[in-house]
Amino acid sequence: xxxxxxxxxxxxxxxxxxxxxxxxxxxxxxxxxxxxxxxxxxxxxxxxxxxxxxxxxxxxxxxxxxxxxxxxxxxxxxxxxxxxxxxxxxxxxxxxxxxxxxxxxxxxxxxxxxxxxxxxxxxxxxxxxxxxxxxxxxxxxxxxxxxxxxxxxxxxxxxxxxxxxxxxxxxxxxxxxxxxxxxxxxxxxxxxxxxxxxxxxxxxxxxxxxxxxxxxxxxxxxxxxxxxxxxxxxxxxxxxxxxxxxxxxxxxxxxxxxxxxxxxxxxxxxxxxxxxxxxxxxxxxxxxx
Ligand SMILES: [Zn+2]
Numbered sequence: 001x002x003x004x005x006x007x008x009x010x011x012x013x014x015x016x017x018x019x020x021x022x023x024x025x026x027x028x029x030x031x032x033x034x035x036x037x038x039x040x041x042x043x044x045x046x047x048x049x050x051x052x053x054x055x056x057x058x059x060x061x062x063x064x065x066x067x068x069x070x071x072x073x074x075x076x077x078x079x080x081x082x083x084x085x086x087x088x089x090x091x092x093x094x095x096x097x098x099x100x101x102x103x104x105x106x107x108x109x110x111x112x113x114x115x116x117x118x119x120x121x122x123x124x125x126x127x128x129x130x131x132x133x134x135x136x137x138x139x140x141x142x143x144x145x146x147x148x149x150x151x152x153x154x155x156x157x158x159x160x161x162x163x164x165x166x167x168x169x170x171x172x173x174x175x176x177x178x179x180x181x182x183x184x185x186x187x188x189x190x191x192x193x194x195x196x197x198x199x200x201x202x203x204x205x206x207x208x209x210x211x212x213x214x215x216x217x218x219x220x221x222x223x224x225x226x227x228x229x230x231x232x233x234x235x236x237x238x239x240x241x242x243x244x245x246x247x248x249x250x251x252x253x254x255x256x257x258x259x260x261x262x263x264x265x266x267x268x269x270x271x272x273x274x275x276x277x278x279x280x281x282x283x284x285x286x287x288x289x
Contacts, residue, residue, distance in 0.1 A: 002075045002223050004136070004169030005212025006231065007059050010081055012213075013226035014105075015054040017083060018063075022050050022100035030094040033107065034116045045118055046071065046097070058132040058168035062124075070124060072117045073107065078222040079114030082106050110222060132168040136205050141167070143198040150198070153190035154276065158259040160190035161205070170205060172262045173218055173233075176240040177208035179266060180249075185273035186257070186264050192274040211236065239265040 002010075026046040028039035046065065055062040061081060063071040073081065079094075084104035094112065097105040107114065119127055133149060134141050149166045160166060161175035170178065179186050181204035184197060193201065215233030217223055220241070225231060234241070238248050242265055243256040252269025 001077050001171055001221075002079070002217070003059060003171035003174050003212070004056075005174065005209055005215070005233065006217035006223050006225075007056050007061060007075065007169070008137075008213050009217040009231065010226040011054050011056045011061060014081065014083065017103075017226075018051045018054050018099075018105065020050065023047060023065075024098045024100055027096045027098070028094070029096070030112060032112060033094045033109075033114065034118075037118060042116070042118060045069070057124075057128055057135070058164055059171070060128075060132075064121075068121045070119055070121055072119055072124075072127070074115050075109070076111075076113035076115065078111040079107060079109040080222065080224045080228075082108065082224060082226055082228045130165075132164050133166045134168065136167050136169060136209060141202060141206070143195065143202045146202050147193070147195070147198045150190040150193055155190050156187045156259055157184055157190050157193075157201075158186035158262070158264050162260060162262065167205065169209070172264075173220075173237070173240050174205070174208045174212055176265045177211070177238055178204040180204075180239045180271060181207055183271055185268075185271045186259055186266050188272070188274035189276045192277050197274065239267060241265060 023046055026043045028034055028043060031039050034042045050066040052064040052066055055064065059074060061073045063073065065071065075081070084106055092108045092110045093106055094109045094114065095107040095116065099105065134145060150160060153160055157179055158175055161170045161178065162172065178201065182200040184201060212218060212233050215231060215236050216225060217231030218233035219230035220234050223231060239254050242254040245254050247254055247267040247270060250267065250270040252267040254265055255268055257264050
C-alpha cells in the first residue's frame with residue numbers, strides 16, 4: 001500500500017504538470033470510486049475547473065480546484081495516479097481527467113479500494129481532524145509531541161505507528177524501517193518510551209520517510225509513480241521484507257513476526273524491547289467524611 005513517501009513522490013512529480021491546467025472533463029468509470037456522490041454529479045462539478053495545486057495530507061492526495069473545493073483522493077491498496085503520457089497501461093482505469101493540453105490524468109486501481117471525495121476547502125480540516133494526526137515531516141513533529149501522543153498507550157510501537165490518528169502517513173514499510181533506525185523493538189509498549197527514545201524515534205521516522213522519498217517510493221506490489229515508473233526504495237530497505245538476512249547493523253539476523261495482522265521485520269539483537277513503565281502508585285482512597 002502506498003504510504004507517505006509514495007504519495008509525496010506522486011505529488012512532487014505531478015504538481016508542476018497539473019498546476020494551472022483546466023480540466024475539460026472527468027469520466028468516472030467506476031461509481032464506487034466516488035460514492036456516495038453519483039459519478040454524473042462529480043463529473044459536472046469538476047468539468048471546466050482549473051487545478052490550483054496538488055497537495056498531500058497523510059496518505060491522501062488533495063487536488064485543489066479554483067472554486068474553493070478540493071478533490072480528496074486515497075490510493076488505498078493498489079491505486080495509482082498517473083499522467084497518460086507515461087508508460088502505464090490503461091487497464092484497471094477507474095477515472096480519467098481530460099486536461100486542456102490534451103493529456104489525461106488517470107486513476108488506475110486493480111483492487112478498486114481507492115476513493116475520491118469532493119469537499120469544500122473550509123471542510124478539509126474538520127474532515128481530517130478525527131482521522132489524521134501530526135504530519136511527520138512538519139516542524140510540529142517534535143519528540144515532546146510524540147511523547148504526548150504516546151503517553152499512557154500500551155499498544156506495541158508498531159501498531160502505534162500504523163494508527164494514522166497519532167502520526168499521519170506511516171504504514172507497514174516505514175514503521176519497520178523507522179523502528180530499526182531507532183533501535184526500538186516493535187512490540188515495545190508505546191507509552192514506555194523515555195525522552196531519549198522519543199527523540200530517537202522522531203528522528204528515525206523522519207529519516208525513514210525521507211529515504212523513501214529519495215528512493216522514489218517503494219514498488220513491492222502495484223505502486224507506480226506519477227509517470228508510471230516503479231520506485232527504487234524496495235531495493236534499499238534496511239529490514240522490511242529482509243527475513244533471514246543479516247542485520248545491516250550488528251551480527252543479528254532479521255526476523256519476521258506478525259503485529260496487528262501485519263508482517264513486521266526487525267532485528268532482535270539490536271532493537272531494544274522496552275518494558276511497560278510501572279504505574280504510578282495509586283492514590284490513597286479518599287476518606288469518607
Ligand atoms: Zn541488529
